Amino acid sequence: MQRSGSLAPAARVFLRNWLVYRRIWYRSLFFGFLQPFMFLTAMGVGLGGLLVASRAAFGGLDYIHFLGPGLLAATAMQVATFESTYPIMNKIMWGRNYEAMLSTPLGTRHIVLGELGWIGFRLATVAAIFLVVLTIFRITATPIALLAVPVTVLTGWGFSASLIAFTATQRNDLGFSWIFRFVINPLFLFSGTFFPLTQLPAPLQVAAWATPLFHAAELIRGLILNRLDPATAPLHLLYLVVFAAVGVALADRNLARRMRA
Amino acid sequence: MPAASDALVRARSLTKRFNAFTAVDGIDFEVPAGGSFGFLGPNGAGKTSTMRMIACASPVTSGELRVIGMDPRTDAREIKARLGVVPQIDNLDQELTVRENLEMYARYFDIPAAVARQRASELLEFVQLAERAKDQVEPLSGGMKRRLTIARALINEPELVILDEPTTGLDPQARHLLWERLYQLKRRGATLIITTHYMDEAEQLCDRLVVMDKARIVAEGSPRQLIDQYSTREVLELRLPDADRGRRNGQLDGLADRIEELPDRTLLYTDDGERALDAVHARQIPVESALVRRSSLEDVFLRLTGRTLVE
Numbered sequence: 375m376q377r378s379g380s381l382a383p384a385a386r387v388f389l390r391n392w393l394v395y396r397r398i399w400y401r402s403l404f405f406g407f408l409q410p411f412m413f414l415t416a417m418g419v420g421l422g423g424l425l426v427a428s429r430a431a432f433g434g435l436d437y438i439h440f441l442g443p444g445l446l447a448a449t450a451m452q453v454a455t456f457e458s459t460y461p462i463m464n465k466i467m468w469g470r471n472y473e474a475m476l477s478t479p480l481g482t483r484h485i486v487l488g489e490l491g492w493i494g495f496r497l498a499t500v501a502a503i504f505l506v507v508l509t510i511f512r513i514t515a516t517p518i519a520l521l522a523v524p525v526t527v528l529t530g531w532g533f534s535a536s537l538i539a540f541t542a543t544q545r546n547d548l549g550f551s552w553i554f555r556f557v558i559n560p561l562f563l564f565s566g567t568f569f570p571l572t573q574l575p576a577p578l579q580v581a582a583w584a585t586p587l588f589h590a591a592e593l594i595r596g597l598i599l600n601r602l603d604p605a606t607a608p609l610h611l612l613y614l615v616v617f618a619a620v621g622v623a624l625a626d627r628n629l630a631r632r633m634r635a
Numbered sequence: 636m637p638a639a640s641d642a643l644v645r646a647r648s649l650t651k652r653f654n655a656f657t658a659v660d661g662i663d664f665e666v667p668a669g670g671s672f673g674f675l676g677p678n679g680a681g682k683t684s685t686m687r688m689i690a691c692a693s694p695v696t697s698g699e700l701r702v703i704g705m706d707p708r709t710d711a712r713e714i715k716a717r718l719g720v721v722p723q724i725d726n727l728d729q730e731l732t733v734r735e736n737l738e739m740y741a742r743y744f745d746i747p748a749a750v751a752r753q754r755a756s757e758l759l760e761f762v763q764l765a766e767r768a769k770d771q772v773e774p775l776s777g778g779m780k781r782r783l784t785i786a787r788a789l790i791n792e793p794e795l796v797i798l799d800e801p802t803t804g805l806d807p808q809a810r811h812l813l814w815e816r817l818y819q820l821k822r823r824g825a826t827l828i829i830t831t832h833y834m835d836e837a838e839q840l841c842d843r844l845v846v847m848d849k850a851r852i853v854a855e856g857s858p859r860q861l862i863d864q865y866s867t868r869e870v871l872e873l874r875l876p877d878a879d880r881g882r883r884n885g886q887l888d889g890l891a892d893r894i895e896e897l898p899d900r901t902l903l904y905t906d907d908g909e910r911a912l913d914a915v916h917a918r919q920i921p922v923e924s925a926l927v928r929r930s931s932l933e934d935v936f937l938r939l940t941g942r943t944l945v946e
Contacts, residue, residue, distance in 0.1 A: 386742050393739060394730045470726035476692060477720040478743035478791075479712045634694060635653075 380487060383480050387488020388495070390471075406503040410449065414442055414511050417568075431570060435599070442513040443595035444567035446504045446522060447529060451587055453500055454530035455558050457493050458537035459550050466542065472633055482630040486538065490622065493534045494527045501526035508598060515600040522597045528614050529590035535621025542628035561587045589613040643668045643795050643826050644689055648698035651684045658684035660850035661698060666795075671817070671827035673841030675834065675932060677942070680847040682830040683723060686799045689828070690720050703794060716744060719788030719796040723803065725780050727772045733783060734759065734768040737790055744791040751790070758786035762816060778809025782816065789820075796820070798829045802836060814839050834932035846932075848940045858932055865938045866930035867892050869908035873901045873915065874923040890914050895937055904934070 395402070418438030425437040432440040465471035472485055501523040508514050540553065564574065565587035571579045582588050589610040596602035642665035651659040659681040666672040674682045687693035689702055691711040700707055702714045728736050734755055741751030759765040762782035767775065775783065781801060788796055801817070802810040817840055821827060831837050837844055838858045846854040846861070854861055871891065887894055890911050891903035905911045908927030915922060937943055 382745070383743075386739075386745075389742060390728070390731075390739050393735060469729050470722075470724065471728055473692070473722065474726040474728070474740070474787075475743055477690060477715060477718070477722070477788075478740065479716045479745070480743050481712070634692075 380484060383484040384487035384491060386480065387475065387485055388491045391489075391492040403499065403503060406500050407507060410442075410445060410504050410507045411510075413445060414438060414507065414513075417441055418511065431573070433570070433601075438511060439513050439599060440570075440595070441568065442508050442511060443522070443598040444591045446501060446508070446526060446598070447587060447590040447594045448562050448565070448567045449500060449504065450497055450526045450529040450590065451533050451558065451561065453497060454493060454533035455537055455554075457496060458489075458534040459541055459553070460547065462489070462538050462541045463544065463547055463550075466629075466632060467545075472629075476633055482633050483626055486535075486622065486625050486629055489538065490531055490535060490625075493530060497527045497530040498523055505598075514598055518600050518602075519598045522594045525590065525593050525597060525611075525614070528618055529586070529594075532586055532614060532617035532621050535618060535625045539621060539624035539628045542625065542632040561585055566591045586614065586617045641668060642666055642701075643703055644828070645701045646685075646698065647700075649685070649688065649695065649700050650697045651681070651688060651693065652696045657850050659688070662845075662847075662850075662852045664845055664852060664855065666826065666828060667843070668794075668826055669824065670842035671821055671829055671840055673837045673844030674828070674830040674847055675832070675837045675841075675844050675936070676830075676847035677832055681850040682847055683799055685847075686797050686828070686830055690718060690797055691715055692720075716791065717794050719791065719793035721781075721784050721788045721796070721798040721801055723799040725784055727780060727783060727787070729772055731772070732768070733764060733770050733772060733775070736772060736783060737787055740787050741790045746791065754790055754792075755786075758789055761789075761819075762786040763812075776809070778805050778812065781805065781809070781813060785813075785816065785820075789825075793825070795826045795828065798827060800830055800832070802831070802833065810836075834936070837932055844932075846936060846939060848936075848942075853939045854935065861932060861935045862930045864935075866934040867904040868906040868930060870928055870930055870934060871903040871905060871908040871911045871915075872926040872928065873903065874899070874925075875901055876921050876923055886918065886920050887915070890918075893938075897943065902934070902937075904930070 418441050422437030422441065425432075428437070429435065472482075475485060476482070505514060505519060505522065508519070537553070540549070564578065564582050565585050566582065567587070571582050571588065574582060593607060593610040593614070596607060644664075644666040646662060646664050648661045648663065649659060650657070650661050662681075662685070674685060676682050684693065688695050688700060688707065691702070691707040691714050695707060703717055705714050707714060728739065731739060737755035737758060738748070738751045741754060742748070746754070756765070759768055762785060764779060764783055764786070767779065772780065772783070785798070785801070798817070802813055805813065814836070817827065827840070829836070829840055841858060843857055844855070844861070845852045854865065856864065887901070887903065891905040893904040895902040895904070903911050912925050912927060915925070933943065
C-alpha cells in the first residue's frame with residue numbers, strides 16, 4: 375500500500391460526489407437557507423418573543439441568540455447523519471458503487487477519506503449559509519463567528535464517521551430507524567440546542583453532558599456570540615476531535631472488513 | 636529474479652474458506668497470456684470466489700496466487716491498475732450518465748481527463764453505445780448495461796479482463812452481440828478469463844477451460860480436447876414412455892459406449908448416433924422421440940460429475 379498517495383485517490387471519490395451534486399446544488403443551497411430561516415422565524419422570533427422574562431435562564435440572552443447557534447450544531451449532526459446512512463448503504467449494497475471503485479487502484483481507506491472530505495465540504499457550505507441567516511437575524515457577534523464553520527465540519531465528521539462505521543456493519547436498513555429514534559432524535563432534543571441543560575433532572579444533565587452534540591453546541595454558541603469560556607472551550611474541542619478520530623478509525627476498519635468479505 | 640512462467644495467472648493449492656465453508660478447495664491452474672480462458676461449472680462451484688481472489692477483491696485463505704507476476708496480498712493496487720473486471724451483478728453508477736460512468740471510472744485509475752474523454756468515445760463506439768452517451772444508466776436494457784460494463788472494464792487498457800458470467804440473464808440476441816464483441820476484444824490481443832455455466836458460451840468463447848465442481852477443478856483442456864477425452868463423438872437422446880421406466884432392465888445394453896439416465900430423457904453415448912437409433916428400433920423398444928446430436932461440454936460435465944450444468 376502506497377502511503378504517500380492517499381489523498382489524490384480520495385479526491386476522486388470526492389469528485390464523483392461532486393459530479394452528482396452539481397446537478398442539484400442550487401436546490402441544496404436554497405433549502406440550506408430556507409430551513410434555518412423558517413426555524414429561527416418560528417421558534418426564535420415567534421416563540422422566543424414569549425420568553426423575554428426568562429432571559430436569565432438563557433445566560434442573559436434573547437432566546438433566538440441561544441437557539442440559533444445551537445441549531446447550527448444540531449444541523450451539522452442531521453446533515454452528517456443523512457449523508458452517512460442511506461447513501462453509504464446504497465454504495466455498499468444496493469448500487470455497489472464501492473465494489474466498482476475497489477476494482478480500480480482505490481482502496482477502502484481512500485473511500486472513507488473521500489466520503490468524509492465530501493461531507494466536510496457539504497457541511498462547510500451548510501455552515502456558511504447558516505451564518506448568513508444568523509447574520510440576517512443579527513445573531514452573529516464578531517468575525518470570530520467564522521470559526522464556527524470548521525467546528526461544524528469537525529462535529530459533522532464525528533457523526534458521519536461513526537455512522538459510516540455503523541452502516542458498514544448493517545445488512546439492511548432496519549438499523550437506521552433505530553438510530554434515528556433512539557440516538558439522533560434524543561440528541562437533537564436534549565443536548566442544549568433548544569434549552570440549557572440545567573432544565574433537565576440532574577442524572578439526565580450528566581448524560582447530556584457526555585454527548586457530542588452538547589459540546590458542539592456549546593463551542594459553536596461561544597464562537598458565534600463571542601462568549602467563549604476559555605476554561606471549558608478546549609475541553610469541548612478536545613471531545614469533538616477525539617469523537618471524530620475514533621469515528622474515522624472505526625469507519626476505516628469496518629468498511630475494510632465489509633468489502634473484503 | 637527470472638519469471639517463473641509465462642502464465643498471466645498462476646494458482647497453486649489456491650484455497651478460499653468462509654468460516655467452515657470451503658468455496659475453493661486447493662485448485663491449481665495457469666492462465667496463459669493471450670486468448671480466453673474459461674471456468675465452467677454450476678452455480679456454487681467456486682468460480683466467483685476464484686475470480687474475486689484474482690481481482691484482489693477477496694483475500695486468499697491459503698495457497699499461492701500470482702497475477703501478472705505479482706502477489707495480490709502485497710501488490711493489490713498495482714495488479715488492479717492492470718486488470719479489467721466485469722462483475723456478475725452490474726455495479727454501474729446509477730447517478731451518472733453513460734459517458735460519465737466511463738470518464739469517472741478512468742479518473743479512479745488516475746487517467747488524465749483528456750485521455751479519459753478520448754478513450755470513453757472510442758469504447759462507446761466499440762460497444763455500440765455512442766448514441767446513448769448522454770443518457771442515464773437506468774433505462775438501458777440488460778444487454779446495453781453489460782456492454783457498458785465491459786467498456787468500463789477496458790478504460791485502463793488492461794492486460795487481463797475478468798468476466799464473471801457475462802451473459803447470464805440476457806436474451807439470445809443480446810448474448811450473441813456480446814459474444815461478438817468479446818471475440819473482437821480477443822482478436823485485439825487481450826487475455827480474457829470468463830466464468831460461465833453455459834456450455835455453448837464456453838464452446839464459443841474459450842480457447843482453454845477448466846471445469847469446476849464443488850470447489851475443485853475436475854478437468855482441464857480445450858473444449859475439443861475435453862469432449863474427445865470425456866465423451867463420444869455423438870449422442871442419441873431418447874424420450875421413452877414413462878410406463879416403461881424400470882421395466883427396461885437392460886433393453887438398451889450394448890447399444891452405446893455409455894448410457895446416462897436423466898429424469899426426462901436417456902442419453903446414449905456413441906460415435907454413430909444414427910446406427911444406435913436403428914438398433915433401438917430393431918429391438919422394437921418403444922420411443923416417444925429421438926434426437927442425434929454432437930457431444931458438447933454439457934456431456935463432459937455430466938460424465939465428470941453425474942449432474943447437468945443448468946438445473
